[in-house]
Amino acid sequence: MTRVSWRDRHTPKLVTCLREGYGTRTFVSDFGAGLTVAVIALPLAMALGIASIPQNVADELAAIHPWLTPPAMGLFTAVVAGAIISILGGSRYQIGGPTAAFMPLVFAICAAHGYAGLVLATCMAGVILILLGLFRFGGVIKFVPYPVVAGFTAGIGVVIMTSQIKDFFGLALLTPEGGVASVPAEFIGKLEIFWANRHTFNLYSVGIALGSLLILARLPKLAPRVPAAIVAVGLSAIVVKLMGWSSATVVYDGVHVRPMVETIGTRFGGIPSNLPRPQLPTITLDMVRALIPAATAIAFLGAIESLLSAVVADGMTGSRHRSDQELVAQGSANIASVLFFGLPATGAIARTAANIRSGGKTPVAGILHALFILLFMLALAPLAKAIPLASLAAVLVMVAWKVSDLENFRRLLMGPKPDVLVLLTTFGLTVIFDLTIAIGTGVVLASLLFMQRMTQITTVRGLDDTIGGIDTEAPDPKDPGRVEDLAVPPDVVVYEINGPFFFGVANKLQLALDQLQRPPKIIILRMRYVPHIDATGLNALREFHAKCRRRGTTLLLGGVHAHPMFELARVGLDDEIGLDNMFENLDDALVRARSLLNTGHDESPSVFDQTAI
Template structure:
């Protein structure tokens, strides 16, 4: 982390690079401003907390992380995790869980676990991200259609049924604004304008709603200003407070009942699973974003430094009212395309949001909730990556399709923690099953044309890794030799792995063959694996056990045992 911060502060860019990064930061700031508010609303908290996340985490992670171009802040992937936390533990519980996730991320980085994140199988990643997209989209139907639902509680099926039962209460005014906003979001990119589509869409939705409210009797829609209010240090109002984030311990903030949540071991125990999930998802998304950014920018990130930087950002962000944060792929891609090449761009993006809070807070209050829902519907669609999901279903092996579908369903019906745990576990089991099939032990008898061996000698050619899943299967037949066999040769030139289960199996075979006065010659085994066997007690014994470097030497050793 210190090396990453030192690199950030000691770099000496040219004036052209500084100018390019300032412009890139302003571009990303325009993109991040409405997204940060929308993602905070989707997570069940007032929109300013999303802005605080982009400000604090955007600066801290950029200066301490392992990527020069990543833009960090609130992301859509966290929504399905954060919303249940807010519903059960309130804002205070959410910020405490983010603080705990920061500690876990730092421990992962210090433990140099950055590379281990890459072992998460592709079907697991696609499955849970598509599931998250479906869940986010489902939750936006309420505001998009103006349904008369006070709150969406319970599991996914309960929330879905509540939406279905409320469909007769569709409000045409909200739907009109939502549909028009979504239409602009879809059509504007076709003009290839440098102005982000969501900025134009929210402007159109807000201006249209404002004009219709002025000139159409009885027309009104829910806006950020009518939906949220604040009362901070004697300053009260509606919408977003025009003040900077202030320091406050998370445990002094309100829980689900509106009173300070406090801090206790029991609360930490209850929030620990959520904190672990936030840390795992944050590490996955940030490192995936860094890999994508490397491909686009030609730079190289440090995965462990990136985890530490993400951890520091998630430690500090909750102290200023910020949500859990991670690197955002869309914002990072926009940064690189706009000329961003150093952490300065992320800092400028955060400063832009600070200026927006101070200068534009009253105007931001006019954004309709239906327009925010339309923006999140598009975010959910992009996140679901439907093309890759369908392509995986079509071309992937059957086992991978099973993992993909299971992760998707578990994410939607239960939660992402269960989906990732079950998905990785199932993928691991299926991989072990495939690996077991790759390990074989075939017998080559003495009368084989390639070998000049006595009939009392048999050769087993062992191929593949010998581990807890394959050792017993591959070595089981070795002891089932005919009574006249006096020497068994094991050609282990293609054995790539030998774990403790295989060592125990080899030890059992050696004892059984010794009890029947049958010699065993181990040929072509790698020296490091021979050392493992010798440590376990399988050592050279005259007339009983021998090691040979080549197959020809093993034949000589076998003849010596027979004599």
């Protein structure tokens, strides 16, 4: 690897854009795009912060730091992570921040390990992402099977939608003993507690939520350039303020009192007007061990989402992102985000697309988007107190609907059965359990099914006494691998392997050997159509050779390509089988077989030279 190639892979796009020249016209375009995306990101960041932190964890944080509220944590993430992703990232257009994909995972981690556990898990995930980028895994992440991605994405949509039932319908959650209950992390637990408290249904909250949902659904069609989320949240806040619903109270169950419509102010007290000082996480070996699965899930999901967003941006603009540097930026941004009391972050597809459509040209637009959100916190934080939680719930319901992508899910259900199995398994595990289990199981299941398909692709077949009709093209008289009209001597069996030599070939070779009525003196494996052999295939070949020797059968290899031959030599199979029993074509292997049958020694040396290997 040369120094130049490393620099090309890991130079941030911001540096590249500045080197190309950055003028006033470009800045004006980036300024407008950054402002537009900031307006879109504001309500989303607050909504995702509220949805990601369990109420009991929020209460614990508020007791330590009164300004540390869930909506503020969403804004901290948008500012800190959004700026770093744009400064260090490998995409010109990527907009980073809190995303809906992380919400179920973050909620589950906080519920199990508290916010301290989330901070440590995110820092560990950041280190993993940086290492993935430095070791050139940016391209590998793209090969995660699409049914896995579609399955957990649709599952995330369902989890997000169900998590918003409480605020959408204005439910007040109570325990059987009459105390105030928190929303459980488990899907079934959520449904049970929501159903048990259905009698606390709040018509005012539902009205605000439905009105916001109507604006979110219709306004983009009527006025595509108008940020629907900010309009929905702003109008609902005005209505609640004018009607006095946030200050009026209602009594339910004859004991508990609550606001007629809950707002950020009534539940959390508001948001701070500045960024907090960074704080290092508490690290213990036991916590690290316990959080390895969570950290791996955060890293995997962050890598998938960010690179998918970058690919979408490339498709919209014709540009090309640097995937390895994008992972380094994502890892750095996640570490910085939680040090500033934020949440895990990644590239946001919708905000990135909005940046492009609004005229964003360089990463400066992403930096400006983060600065505009910070300015909102500095100047307009008191106004956030009036935002109804029902309106923010409607924003997330719309996000969940888009994330689920039901039409794409339906198309995948009509695909091959193995892909459908992976899709439904990943979807079901995401909904019922969590992303950590779903992603791991989905990837493993997809890998097993892929290996099964590769086994079916690779065939082992015996060739007749007179070999013919195998090559599809007319034989070249000068081709040493031609097989037309080659006579196979008695006591010689020829098997042709067609496809990669993987683990599945071992069973097929054993089956072929067992079907023989008596062991032949010589078996030739024709490997002309074997482009690759892996470790399992090498072990299978070693075992097959050992069985042949126990039966008194000599094993010859014909048509061995350079790559399989190199792998055979690396593990010592060239010595075990013998270089004089390996040939570049079947013709020479048959000559060797006749020689062994007639004289017991070689008359035609192998074409493979040990010095060449």
